[in-house]
Amino acid sequence: MNSLLPPNASQLEQNLVDTSARIGNVPSLPPLWDPDTCPTYLLSWLAWALSVEEWDSNWPEVVQREAIKQARDIHKNKGTVGSLKRALSSLGYGDAIILEGLDAEQYNGAITFDGSHYYGQEATHWALYRVYLSRPISVQQAEHVRRILASTARGICKLEGLHYTGVLNIYNGDALHNGTTTYGEL
Numbered sequence: 001m002n003s004l005l006p007p008n009a010s011q012l013e014q015n016l017v018d019t020s021a022r023i024g025n026v027p028s029l030p031p032l033w034d035p036d037t038c039p040t041y042l043l044s045w046l047a048w049a050l051s052v053e054e055w056d057s058n059w060p061e062v063v064q065r066e067a068i069k070q071a072r073d074i075h076k077n078k079g080t081v082g083s084l085k086r087a088l089s090s091l092g093y094g095d096a097i098i099l100e101g102l103d104a105e106q107y108n109g110a111i112t113f114d115g116s117h118y119y120g121q122e123a124t125h126w127a128l129y130r131v132y133l134s135r136p137i138s139v140q141q142a143e144h145v146r147r148i149l150a151s152t153a154r155g156i157c158k159l160e161g162l163h164y165t166g167v168l169n170i171y172n173g174d175a176l177h178n179g180t181t182t183y184g185e186l
Contacts, residue, residue, distance in 0.1 A: 003017055005017060032046070033046070033049075035065045035066075035068040035069045036065065036069075038065075038068075040061055043061070043064045043065065043068065044057055044064075046068055047064070047067065047068050047071070050068060050071045050072065051071060051075060052067050052068055052071045053148075053151040053152070054067070054144070054147055054148050054151065055067065056144075063090075063091070063092065066090050067090045067091070069090075070086050070087070070089065070090040073086055074086050074087050074090075074152060078152060078154075079152075079153060079154035079157075081098050081100060083152050084098055084131075084149060084152055084153060085098060087148050087149070087152045088131070088145070088148070088149075091144070091145065091148060093133055093145070095133075095134045096131055096132065096133050096134075097131070097132040098129055098130070098131055098132075099129060099130045099131075099132070100126070100128070100129040100157075101126045101128070101129075127156050127157045127158060128157075128158055128160040129153075129157060129158075129159060129160060130159070130160050130161040130162075130163060131145070131149065131159065131161070131162050131163070132163045132164065133145075133162070133163070133164040134164065135164060136164050137164060142162055145162060146159060146162065
């Protein structure tokens with residue numbers, strides 16, 4: 001006798017016993033929850049399950065896996081400078097510098113108004129921050145970075161500026177200004 005069911009058990013009950021006896025043959029699911037071993041076609045579902053806030057199916061597979069790996073630490077420390085750096089790092093901007101608590105300057109002509117200073121009445125505004133990237137980015141990439149920062153930073157904090165040290169184009173008449181790229185000075 002290989003069943004504990006009584007002789008008058010229904011066909012449904014017998015089917016349930018047979019099915020539960022084979023449950024050990026079902027492959028385990030942990031490889032699906034690991035970003036390194038999850039099949040590529042299931043990465044978007046894993047990202048959704050782990051609440052990856054920004055996802056693009058056009059990203060290279062390496063970037064997708066890295067975004068999933070970083071999700072837990074980003075959520076665990078959400079709102080801190082460390083989580084902002086991890087979020088930027090998962091997008092390939094690991095060398096970004098985040099300046100917080102901007103000092104206010106006065107309009108007195110001593111400082112060039114170039115967007116790198118905060119002007120106002122208060123001496124320091126702790127909730128304002130700037131991000132400095134080492135390489136230029138397109139307008140679309142900048143919007144993407146801003147969305148990532150907005151979803152990761154605390155609600156009270158405000159991104160005052162997104163800067164980069166290199167330039168993609170200069171004002172020399174060679175590049176067409178069509179709204180997809182940014183300009184700077186060398």
